[in-house]
Amino acid sequence: MWLVFTIFTIMKAPTEFRLQIPLFYNKTKLEFQKDPYERYDKMVVRQTALHLADELWGKYPFQKTMDFATPFLPDIDNPKIIELGCGVGRWIATLAMHYPNGQLWGIDYSYQMLKRANEFWIEGKKVILDLSVSGFPTIELQGHQLSNIKFGLAKAEQLPFDDNSQDVVLSSFLLDRLEDPHQGLKEMYRILRPGGTMILISPFNFIENKHWKKYHPPIRIFHFLKDLGFEVEEWNDEFILEEPLDVRGNVIGWKCVGLVGKK
Numbered sequence: 231m232w233l234v235f236t237i238f239t240i241m242k243a244p245t246e247f248r249l250q251i252p253l254f255y256n257k258t259k260l261e262f263q264k265d266p267y268e269r270y271d272k273m274v275v276r277q278t279a280l281h282l283a284d285e286l287w288g289k290y291p292f293q294k295t296m297d298f299a300t301p302f303l304p305d306i307d308n309p310k311i312i313e314l315g316c317g318v319g320r321w322i323a324t325l326a327m328h329y330p331n332g333q334l335w336g337i338d339y340s341y342q343m344l345k346r347a348n349e350f351w352i353e354g355k356k357v358i359l360d361l362s363v364s365g366f367p368t369i370e371l372q373g374h375q376l377s378n379i380k381f382g383l384a385k386a387e388q389l390p391f392d393d394n395s396q397d398v399v400l401s402s403f404l405l406d407r408l409e410d411p412h413q414g415l416k417e418m419y420r421i422l423r424p425g426g427t428m429i430l431i432s433p434f435n436f437i438e439n440k441h442w443k444k445y446h447p448p449i450r451i452f453h454f455l456k457d458l459g460f461e462v463e464e465w466n467d468e469f470i471l472e473e474p475l476d477v478r479g480n481v482i483g484w485k486c487v488g489l490v491g492k493k
């Protein structure tokens with residue numbers, strides 16, 4: 231199996247596979263237990279609803295993220311694209327369909343998210359979604375069978391990809407979830423090829439209080455990017471995204487930073 235992966239792209243070998251999913255980080259039992267994103271009922275079901283069940287909301291709620299990124303995507307036939315914190319894989323799988331000759335990876339730290347992404351986008355399985363907790367009827371979602379995308383478990387702060395190996399690195403609603411956001415940015419820079427593009431959207435919903443001091447106001451992130459060597463091509467620190475909540479139409483509004491950096 232690993233031979234197929236090394237042909238697919240240049241990277242470190244996984245320490246093990248669970249079902250078809252390569253694990254590039256040895257997540258301990260305690261780390262699994264502590265990770266909120268491993269909670270199937272709360273997190274995987276909600277992410278599935280938000281990203282795979284447009285019919286619940288009458289549209290794809292995060293289309294704005296994709297529209298923000300589109301003008302900065304490369305005009306080549308076979309790009310190497312990584313999404314970090316891909317969750318159930320909507321953004322990166324949409325790009326896999328757009329670039330049938332591309333090599334795409336969705337990376338996440340949650341095995342449960344990756345399992346859902348893998349079964350939906352690669353194995354073509356049907357998913358039964360029960361979001362009755364938010365007032366919706368149970369629905370069935372039909373998966374896809376994409377062959378140019380893989381999903382793997384790794385930490386964004388410790389990526390298994392080689393230096394200068396990727397054309398594009400994406401992340402949405404990830405930076406503020408990291409234990410060390412600055413290390414995450416450094417890794418994104420490291421794996422991008424010179425001229426490669428990072429596209430990042432993040433609210434400021436930090437997991438550690440100390441991150442407010444380091445990263446707020448958002449211009450601090452702008453300076454970190456410059457210091458790392460990025461040329462900032464696009465910067466919007468008032469990028470509003472609405473996350474729908476329930477059948478009543480309630481939403482959470484997230485004031486995000488949307489940025490594009492070129493290596």
Ligand SMILES: C[S@@+](CC[C@H](N)C(=O)[O-])C[C@H]1O[C@@H](n2cnc3c(N)ncnc32)[C@H](O)[C@@H]1O
Pocket residue numbers: 267314315316317318337338339340343384385386387401402403404407408409
């Ligand atoms: C708020 S969700 C965002 C999911 C999706 N990108 C979106 O825009 O809705 C955060 C995701 O980042 C993942 N994550 C958290 N810490 C991570 C880390 N250190 N490295 C990679 N992924 C991580 C979580 O497992 C989860 O799937």
